[in-house]
Amino acid sequence: MIELPNRALEWVVDSVCPGAKVTSVSRLLGGTSSLIHSITLQTGQEEADYVLRLINNEEWLQEEPDAAWHEAESLLFASDSGLPAPQLVACDQSGEACGMPAVLMTKISGSVVLRPENPDRWLGGLADTLTRIHAVPADGFAWQYAAYIDLETLEAPEWSGLSSEWTRAIAYARDRRPAAKTCFIHRDYHPANVLWTGGSVSGVVDWINGCRGPAGIDVGQCRSDLAQLYDVATADAFLSAYEAAAGKTFAYDPYWDLVALIDTLFGPPAVFSGWKALGVTGLTDGMMAERVDAYMLSLLKRI
Template sequence: MNDIHEQELPERVRAWAVRAVDPRARVLSAERLQGGTSSIVHQISVGIGKEVKSFVLRQFHKKDWLEQEPDLARHEAEALGQAARAGVPTPEIIAYDETGLHCGLPTVLMTKLEGNVVLNPRDMKPWISGLAEALVRIHAVEADDFPWAYFTYQNLEGLEIPEWSDKKDQWKMAVDLVRGPRPEVRPCFIHRDYHPANVLWHGSTVSGVVDWVNACRGPAGIDIGHCRVNLAQLYGVAAADAFLSAYLVHAGASFCYDPYWDLLSLMDILFGPPEVFPGYIALGMTGLTDRLMMERLDEYMVSLLERFDL
């Protein structure tokens, strides 16, 4: 059997995919996709007679993640079903192997969306507006009956002031704020990992949103905050602020902004000194350094504190 980490998919996985798509099908090619770091993702081209279709096969291989969330494959499968209600193109679930009984690892097979990740747009303003509008559409989906609920990745009581920053007084204020009472919000359907590398484009139009394994019922502000902290690291505070402004325009009266969720989203990514996300490098984003990430996170944190009535 081939090693699952190699480009070639094991025969048992190919056979499972074929059975799920069409017993008459045959796998023409399987290409490892770049950019993802939390799972192994392949694009599979399948021939059915004279027709060729493309699918995405995702396998969850990180033991620590599976120990915490053993239902990852089922979670993504059901999230894709929920996401289909949004007015944004999303992958269609074909099949999933929740325990890895058939594929060796928990696996999800889904349709492949057209489009590409764009990290260096020619014009930032419409690009940011498109990111924001797609997220507003996602948040319009009701999620009262969706079984997965939002939780923070951090133990807030155990948060420490970042050693890498020289703005320790401001970070202390930020930590104290996130430990305080949370604003009351009505939960909606959230992506939970919404950032530019999970949004596909065709020309100047969003052609799809991918990577739904973390989707849950929770506060819209968490999605906005997660995207903003990613934008702040990629381009600076101005881009993060432009995204918030665009979201507020598209959402209108349906959303009430509170900087608490931005601050909580920032804290949720602080696991050691900031580092450049490998996925951004794999997707062609150059010029980023760990030092730049630190500087931009400091600047972003200070900008958030200025939004509070202290």
Template sequence: MAAGYGNELQTQALQWIQTQLGNTAEITGVKPLTGGTSSMLFELAVEENGVSLSYVLRLFHKIDWLEKEPDLAKHEAESLQFAEQAGHPVPHLLAYDETGEKSGLPAVLMTKVPGSVILQPSNDEKWLDGLAAALAEIHQTKAEGFPYEYFSYNNAFLLEKPTWSKIQNDWMRAFYIVAESRPEAQECFIHRDFHPANVLWENKEISAIVDWVNACRGPAGIDVGHCRVNLAQLYGISVANDFLAAYQRHAGNSFTYDPYWDLLSLIDTLDGSPVVYPGWKAFGMKGLSDELVRHRLDDYLMSLLDRFDDY
């Protein structure tokens, strides 16, 4: 974590925010938001002309990520603008500081949309259908002219046999498959990190999709696959498969399923020995353990390899 930052917002950042909001706005409260793992999030309470407003500030503090992608703040800012112009339910961008020169760290300031993350829904089927419909809607947006292009996080050629797994040789087979040439796929606008913890709900409807820092032009299957691997870890293979079926219903003929993108999305999540994603715990998800997550990933891998046998 950057020096001087923790659960309190520094004076430099507050001054920058005040400049963006204008003299008629008064910042009356600041509190850290839970769930963020790759950046710091703060909720800002603001009074302006007798009206109470809420904003969210994201600060990018991870040095290794910024070294790889120094334009993270600009990337999210442009993604939010692009998504809002396309009519998707996203926070409204107020300002961003690409380098952190004025705010202390690279920063994005946006509106706070009402709603909350739901990881234990009362109506699983409607909840899952809502997720699928929202993602299919995103993929209807053409991405010509959007400057960010999809790239995979892991190089399958360099991945080593996962010692944590009970089916290590099957993982090696998956690495070989992913390392081969990719199938052709039509590009569209993709969120790149679409999963239940990045979707807000209010009154049983989706109120916003958040965390757009990875949005880009790419295959729809990458978004579908990323959500599926998250669902597989959270709830098991059957829910991941139900999501795919729901997405296919909503996407219709615009989407052609290929298990390659599922497998690539799965391998992209590998970074050492798999553990429970801290954001899930922060949003109240219970009953998960590192051992269960690893078991579910093994099961999910085998289900995907079975799909390749059918192709």
């Protein structure tokens, strides 16, 4: 059993059922911005599994002190809308009870699949699930999409040998923002946040950035991840699958792909630590740089 602070475990028990017995605690793989644990509680003769997020990233909390409340509201909104999301159990926004801001939720069965036996079916499941999220109106949701990077001050990345191409891509993202219908978006939709059971999607996790915004930014986020995890062809196949699932409700614009990609330019591309934790081997930081450049060039051909 991986130990958590006693106060956090006591809060979990009190939030679910005072007197329940903690039978197991395990750290979940893939989390990179907070501590995420699976906790099993026994109440009488029944056991149930829960997920506890403890937000221990001080820099993040300085920028978003309401991060725990944000996820709690996203979970409520998603579950109330019939989406395959965990159910909110409790939220410790200030961290007074747990020692750090915390969100307690139900645990969805299933596992992350990053090396699918049937890639086409897998991409179709990712696309279909995302269209379900985007079908939810979000006019009344408090949080709104914003880019992570300041495009006004961003320059071509030094790690790439394609300075002129990146300059063109950044200029396009800075100057060409189109009008776009808003809907509920996950804001961090990628394969490591989607769970599968028996070849079908069982749930979507990590709703801490959920907000109202353009569907294209979610599509672009997933495409960017797929281009790095696999290649441009896989990213393009996902776009085709999403367009087929969304039909006339979605009008593709490469702008959102570019912005989603540029949102990751905090430094030289590196293998996502979550992929490593989930068993993906053979990737290198050099491969990520090559794939990011190749994906960016593919997007320039679309504008």
